[in-house]
Amino acid sequence: MAVSDSMHAHDHDHDHDHQVVPSDPALRTKALESLLVEKGLVDRAALDALVDAYENKIGPRNGARVVARAWVDSAYKERLLNNASAAIAELGYGGAQGEHMVVVENSPRVHNLVVCTLCSCYPWPILGLPPVWYKSAPYRSRSVIDPRGVLREFGLELPEDVEVRVSDSTAEVRYLVLPERPAGTEKMSEEELATLVTRDAMIGVAKIAPPPGGAA
């Protein structure tokens, strides 16, 4: 009991320290925001709304819906591969960092992987803001020179006869990978299929696993 109490106290102190000593960028950000609000350069409520939009409304579930539609509707898939921006807009998605979309299709022969070696370009309207690893030096540097090694780090070992195509997002074109539909999903609805689609598969660092228990 005593041990547990002391551990609890320790944990509490630890958390407390973090809260009362904010990191330097936190302080600088607070000071900058106050200044910008005081000068009328930004509206605090607009900042709240932007944070809310990207935390709660814009994320990879949007992309998952696009992928699931392409899996069940071959005419939609064709439109998606030929004019991705328009096909994605059909589902109501579009906006900043997704103005000019290209969708690249994975198959048993070709595996696509998306990177931005120069900064952090990523299709926000359908995948949300990029994860830290996507923006990190290890991923950005090695994806183009050793894509198979990078995929292995994500637990994906590709056979040698599969062609790996990396797309380096150097312009305002944003890339989305259309992953392969896993086996055993023939009877699943579009909505059920969308729940299988992961962000990582739409970047190309993973495949989509068959549903647990096989065919639905």
Next chain:
Amino acid sequence: MNGIHDMGGMQDMGTIQHEKNEPVFHEAWEGRVFAINRALGAWRKWNIDAGRHGIELLPPADYLRMSYYEKWLTRNVELLVKGGLVTREEIETGKAAPGSQKATPPLTAAAAYAAAGLRGNFMRPEAEAKARFEVGQQVRARNMNPVGHTRLPRYARGKKGVVVRHHGIFVFPDTNAHFLGEQPQHLYSVRFTARELWGEDASPRDSVDIDMWDGYLDHA
């Protein structure tokens, strides 16, 4: 600029740290920095290319040390000062200069959700620009080393590839980043084999597609 940001092909940067169930923002201040950047964009004092170049101008050691949103924060302070919206003294004191007029923010809360969906505009289909290349053509990326902003990564310079997509006419970042005009050019995806980029040890099947403006390319 042959800066640290141009890291395609570098090795030994460490393992990739994949985080399960990663939050959109790890700390509240990151979200504020993101939103401040977006809201300030509405002033149109700089463009996306100037913003990217602002990050590239951070000293290399800082670039590697700082977290992503710390880089944004530092860059935004520089853009604010250069853009004349805020003075260095105001940043240091945290207070508006005495007697300075209060502005009206161009982005309101009501418009902020729409702003998240607001399309940027980088295509210039009406511009008079000649397409020197077409899909299927062999090209060579120019060997150039400009000291300013460019989106031609070092690892592709001098390499031979094939045009696989023609995207249309786009704003040219190399001039736009320096407020020297949009000078729109045709944009293509060029496919380079892994062996062309990295030599005989690379996989004979693999390739890298890179988006490239007309002016980055020569006939091969």
